[in-house]
Amino acid sequence: MSQKSKILIQFDSDRHASVFDSIVAIDSDIDHLLTHANVNPDDIESLVHGAMFTRGANDLKHTALFFGGNDVTATEQLVAAAKKCFFGNLSVSLLSDPNGSNTTAAAAVLCAQNEIELSGKNITILGGTGPVGQRLARLLGGIASENKPPASIRLGSRTLKKAQAVCEALAERTGNQFLPSETNSPDSIRAAVNDADVVFAAGAAGIEMLPEGWNSIDSSPPAVVIDLNAVPPAGIFGVLATDQGEKRDQTVCYGAIGVGGLKMKIHKQAVRMLFQSNQSILETEEMYRIGIELNK
Ligand SMILES: NC(=O)c1ccc[n+]([C@@H]2O[C@H](COP(=O)([O-])OP(=O)(O)OC[C@H]3O[C@@H](n4cnc5c(N)ncnc54)[C@H](OP(=O)(O)O)[C@@H]3O)[C@@H](O)[C@H]2O)c1
Numbered sequence: 143m144s145q146k147s148k149i150l151i152q153f154d155s156d157r158h159a160s161v162f163d164s165i166v167a168i169d170s171d172i173d174h175l176l177t178h179a180n181v182n183p184d185d186i187e188s189l190v191h192g193a194m195f196t197r198g199a200n201d202l203k204h205t206a207l208f209f210g211g212n213d214v215t216a217t218e219q220l221v222a223a224a225k226k227c228f229f230g231n232l233s234v235s236l237l238s239d240p241n242g243s244n245t246t247a248a249a250a251v252l253c254a255q256n257e258i259e260l261s262g263k264n265i266t267i268l269g270g271t272g273p274v275g276q277r278l279a280r281l282l283g284g285i286a287s288e289n290k291p292p293a294s295i296r297l298g299s300r301t302l303k304k305a306q307a308v309c310e311a312l313a314e315r316t317g318n319q320f321l322p323s324e325t326n327s328p329d330s331i332r333a334a335v336n337d338a339d340v341v342f343a344a345g346a347a348g349i350e351m352l353p354e355g356w357n358s359i360d361s362s363p364p365a366v367v368i369d370l371n372a373v374p375p376a377g378i379f380g381v382l383a384t385d386q387g388e389k390r391d392q393t394v395c396y397g398a399i400g401v402g403g404l405k406m407k408i409h410k411q412a413v414r415m416l417f418q419s420n421q422s423i424l425e426t427e428e429m430y431r432i433g434i435e436l437n438k
Contacts, residue, residue: 146204147173148417151193153181153220155211155240163210163239166406170413186223193234194227206416207236214240214273225423235422237412239429240273242405245412247277248429249405250368250396252437254340257366257387257394261290266338266364268325268352268377269345270297271308274370277426278342279308283318285427291318298325298334298351328353336361343369343377352378363393372398408433 150172152159159177167175178189193205207224211217217240224236239245254260265282267275275297282295297312297320299305305322312320323334335341335356341364345351348371356379357363369385371377376397380390386400411432412424424432 146197146201149174149176149205150208150413150416151175151189151205152177152208152210153186153189153224154179154209155181155213155216155220160210160212162242163208166409167208167413170410172413172417181220183219183223186220187227190224190227190234194232199231202232202234202420203417205234205420206413206422207234208413208416209236209238210240212241214243217241221425231420234420235416235418235424237416237422237424239409239412242409243273243277244426244429245405245409246274246370246401247281247426248408248433249401250274250278250342250344250370251281251430252404252433253387253396253401254342254366254368256437258340260287260292260340263292263339264294264296264337265292265340265342266296266298266323266335267342267344268298268331268334269343269349271299271304272344272346275342275344276308276312278344279312279320280316280426281430283312283320284316285430294321295319296321296323296334296338298323298331300324300326325351332356335364338364340364340366341368341378343367343371345371345377347371348373348375350375350377350379354379357391357393363391365392366394366396368396368401370398370401372402404433404437407436411436 159179302324309320343351369378369381383397385395385397
């Protein structure tokens with residue numbers, strides 16, 4: 143009997159399904175892409191049942207789900223609703239990458255690890271309360287350091303209370319400690335990066351998070367900085383979006399496009415891996431594991 147074709151069903155919480163995610167899917171060796179936009183949690187059960195009950199149990203691994211959308215919380219609700227539909231062996235694999243947050247955080251951590259051993263180091267995440275920043279913190283405090291954690295993971299926000307709330311939620315989830323930092327003035331930003339060995343800038347697109355002068359701070363400058371913002375001006379003054387391990391003065395620099403190469407590889411490999419079984423749930427930590435293999 144001929145093998146079933148590989149069908150990826152793209153669910154998006156936005157009004158239009160992400161063109162970016164559709165193109166990556168088509169470039170990842172699938173046979174058919176079905177897209178659904180503007181999806182609500184209430185829609186999910188009948189849509190996912192359509193994926194689960196059409197082909198026989200032995201062919202379920204040839205159908206998989208992708209969840210995306212700019213509103214990360216809304217997309218996470220779709221994923222949670224989909225997981226509830228599965229029972230016993232009746233499931234299809236799923237991949238979640240709302241707004242590229244999982245693939246981007248995994249690739250950024252791996253870029254830092256290409257340059258420096260993170261164990262015992264001080265790490266600062268500027269814009270740490272956003273989806274990418276929170277996933278960076280999760281990976282850095284957990285899977286990326288396993289038994290050899292960084293000395294500190296500082297998470298910056300313009301509002302101390304917001305940073306504290308995110309740090310508490312992350313600590314509850316991972317069992318690790320995170321330091322909240324208010325970063326709403328040149329002095330407070332300087333304090334947050336003063337003793338950092340590695341700085342990630344994960345602030346909103348087009349926002350400069352680390353201004354000119356960051357590399358002439360009182361202590362020695364960070365060994366590695368990673369700016370995830372691709373929209374001018376740079377998130378870290380002087381870092382180019384295309385930087386991929388460029389040394390500027392004493393600091394190794396990565397920009398969003400420099401990180402993006404590995405991010406794209408992780409995304410495509412994750413789509414391919416969906417079709418290896420009908421049981422895979424690929425989210426933040428799984429993207430990091432996929433990235434380790436690609437990064438060898
Ligand atoms: N290279 C890639 O492929 C790729 C993929 C995905 C995302 N990205 C980039 O990664 C970065 C992080 O993404 P994200 O979705 O997590 O970002 P986001 O949610 O838009 O913003 C992250 C944080 O930035 C802070 N922020 C917002 N406006 C600010 C302002 N005017 N001044 C200072 N801080 C501000 C906010 O923290 P507080 O309110 O707590 O201060 C917010 O939680 C973005 O630049 C995004 O474009 C790159």
